[in-house]
Amino acid sequence: MTQSDELLEHVRDRYAAAAKAVGSGSGASCCGPTDALASISDRDESDIFGAGRYTAEQTGDLPAEAVLASLGCGNPLAVAELREGERVLDLGSGGGIDVLLSARRVGDAGFAYGLDMTDEMLELARANAIKAGATNVEFLKGQIEQIPLPDASIDVVISNCVINLSTDKPAVLAEMFRVLTPAGRIGISDVVAEDHLSPAERAERGSYVSCIAGALSESEYLAGLAAVGFADAEVVFTHEAAPGMHAAVIRATKPEGATAPPATTWTAPLAVAAVGESSCCSSGDQSSCCAPSAKAECCGGHAHVSGSCGCR
Numbered sequence: 579m580t581q582s583d584e585l586l587e588h589v590r591d592r593y594a595a596a597a598k599a600v601g602s603g604s605g606a607s608c609c610g611p612t613d614a615l616a617s618i619s620d621r622d623e624s625d626i627f628g629a630g631r632y633t634a635e636q637t638g639d640l641p642a643e644a645v646l647a648s649l650g651c652g653n654p655l656a657v658a659e660l661r662e663g664e665r666v667l668d669l670g671s672g673g674g675i676d677v678l679l680s681a682r683r684v685g686d687a688g689f690a691y692g693l694d695m696t697d698e699m700l701e702l703a704r705a706n707a708i709k710a711g712a713t714n715v716e717f718l719k720g721q722i723e724q725i726p727l728p729d730a731s732i733d734v735v736i737s738n739c740v741i742n743l744s745t746d747k748p749a750v751l752a753e754m755f756r757v758l759t760p761a762g763r764i765g766i767s768d769v770v771a772e773d774h775l776s777p778a779e780r781a782e783r784g785s786y787v788s789c790i791a792g793a794l795s796e797s798e799y800l801a802g803l804a805a806v807g808f809a810d811a812e813v814v815f816t817h818e819a820a821p822g823m824h825a826a827v828i829r830a831t832k833p834e835g836a837t838a839p840p841a842t843t844w845t846a847p848l849a850v851a852a853v854g855e856s857s858c859c860s861s862g863d864q865s866s867c868c869a870p871s872a873k874a875e876c877c878g879g880h881a882h883v884s885g886s887c888g889c890r
């Protein structure tokens with residue numbers, strides 16, 4: 579198994595646990611967003627991530643489990659300005675909140691797909707769609723690096739705090755471009771780093787699974803979008819997620835005349851990723867609780883850079 583495969587499995591395990599925290603028999607009455615968040619982070623991040631980014635009007639008549647499972651860092655609906663009749667794809671749809679809201683917005687003439695790799699999340703999202711009575715939705719199993727939809731079949735790609743989790747970001751950006759119709763657009767929420775932060779400094783601020791260590795910087799995002807052919811790209815910071823790192827809105831369009839994505843040589847920086855984090859403390863914790871001189875002892879004699887296995 580490559581390090582990237584290991585990291586992907588780690589992400590899948592953590593989000594499966596988050597889905598179970600919401601969807602377990604205890605249900606909405608005793609599980610809250612913090613329970614789901616606790617599965618992906620050991621910090622209280624409920625003021626940065628979760629359902630607080632939606633208006634009461636938006637969430638009022640959604641199934642409680644869809645709202646409780648909200649683990650995003652924004653509200654891509656507010657970003658994408660969806661219109662009646664559009665076909666929408668949500669990358670990393672989780673418990674389905676953005677798919678259900680999109681489906682409502684595009685109406686019966688439109689359609690909303692959710693794509694997620696985690697069975698437990700798909701099960702939760704499909705149950706939520708039934709509870710919501712949504713008929714113009716479908717939740718697909720798959721990876722955002724290899725979208726199981728034809729070329730030029732989608733008008734708007736949305737995503738809420740997922741692209742930072744990908745171990746192959748160039749593939750995700752190229753796939754978004756491929757599935758969009760010409761003049762199609764992206765309206766994405768994601769965590770984005772200020773340009774001066776190195777991958778190691780990003781990893782010091784939080785773990786990979788809690789959407790911090792794998793974040794692109796603003797200029798990396800813009801370069802990646804341009805490299806696969808997007809036009810009019812912008813990254814707008816909305817609120818701070820960690821020092822020098824922000825929840826952000828990312829918009830771009832596929833030019834009218836575009837067909838196939840151009841070959842790209844753009845490579846995302848390698849995150850200082852925490853494979854094996856699950857049995858260790860977060861990279862944020864370890865930077866404060868593991869002095870370099872103590873690392874050999876607390877990490878069992880292995881050499882560890884910041885962001886890898888920690889001191890618990």
Ligand SMILES: C[S@@+](CC[C@H](N)C(=O)[O-])C[C@H]1O[C@@H](n2cnc3c(N)ncnc32)[C@H](O)[C@@H]1O
Pocket residue numbers: 589590593594647648649650651669670671672673674675676693694695696699720721722723737738739740743744745789
């Ligand atoms: C931070 S949660 C966000 C869920 C949802 N967008 C929301 O706002 O609540 C990340 C979701 O993306 C999924 N995910 C992460 N990496 C993925 C990948 N490479 N391919 C498909 N799904 C992925 C996880 O299973 C999880 O459901």
